[in-house]
Amino acid sequence: MPHRHLIAILRGITPPETLDVCHALVAAGITMIEVPLNSPDALTSIALAAEALGDDVMVGAGTVLNKKQVWAVADAGGTFIVSPDTNRSVIEETVRIQLGSYPGVFTPSDAFKAIKAGATGLKFFPAEVLGPRGIKAMKAVLPPELPLYAVGGAKPDNFGEYFAAGCSGFGLGTFLYKPGSTPAEVGQRAAQAVAAYDGRTTA
Numbered sequence: 001m002p003h004r005h006l007i008a009i010l011r012g013i014t015p016p017e018t019l020d021v022c023h024a025l026v027a028a029g030i031t032m033i034e035v036p037l038n039s040p041d042a043l044t045s046i047a048l049a050a051e052a053l054g055d056d057v058m059v060g061a062g063t064v065l066n067k068k069q070v071w072a073v074a075d076a077g078g079t080f081i082v083s084p085d086t087n088r089s090v091i092e093e094t095v096r097i098q099l100g101s102y103p104g105v106f107t108p109s110d111a112f113k114a115i116k117a118g119a120t121g122l123k124f125f126p127a128e129v130l131g132p133r134g135i136k137a138m139k140a141v142l143p144p145e146l147p148l149y150a151v152g153g154a155k156p157d158n159f160g161e162y163f164a165a166g167c168s169g170f171g172l173g174t175f176l177y178k179p180g181s182t183p184a185e186v187g188q189r190a191a192q193a194v195a196a197y198d199g200r201t202t203a
Contacts, residue, residue, distance in 0.1 A: 005169020
């Protein structure tokens with residue numbers, strides 16, 4: 001399966017539903033799955049998904065706020081860390097133990113703080129507030145090879161605007177999954193996102 005810079009954010013998911021939802025995402029072509037740590041028993045969900053699907057996709061955690069949480073995610077089998085802020089100690093520890101680091105940034109100062117700490121990619125959040133124009137302005141001064149993700153307001157019908165601004169990927173939360181969503185619903189929405197992503201990147 002080709003790697004796509006699409007992160008499925010499963011905020012609020014519970015362990016009993018994790019595998020069915022994750023299988024639906026993988027079948028649709030999603031290759032990065034994030035379980036935020038403020039979800040119920042998140043580490044169990046991460047461990048379940050990593051064990052069952054870790055050969056095919058990257059499974060990681062979101063809303064990671066400290067080093068202890070980084071270690072817990074690694075112990076559960078997670079391979080990447082997403083944080084809502086630019087916390088240098090979290091980024092450095094994530095990189096030190098060889099996990100992918102995707103911190104949240106909103107300003108050029110945030111972005112360069114994250115880059116200096118070793119971030120793998122940057123999560124522009126909330127993207128709907130920054131907008132494509134704000135991201136494009138920052139992209140002009142950032143390392144060109146660094147992956148940029150639009151998170152918070154990104155959805156298939158506006159992928160094109162964010163691609164044009166210099167983003168290489170997206171984090172999709174409530175567009176894909178809300179507590180109570182069925183695997184079929186999640187899979188259908190994931191397929192829409194993959195089609196929009198692939199159509200734009202191969203155009």
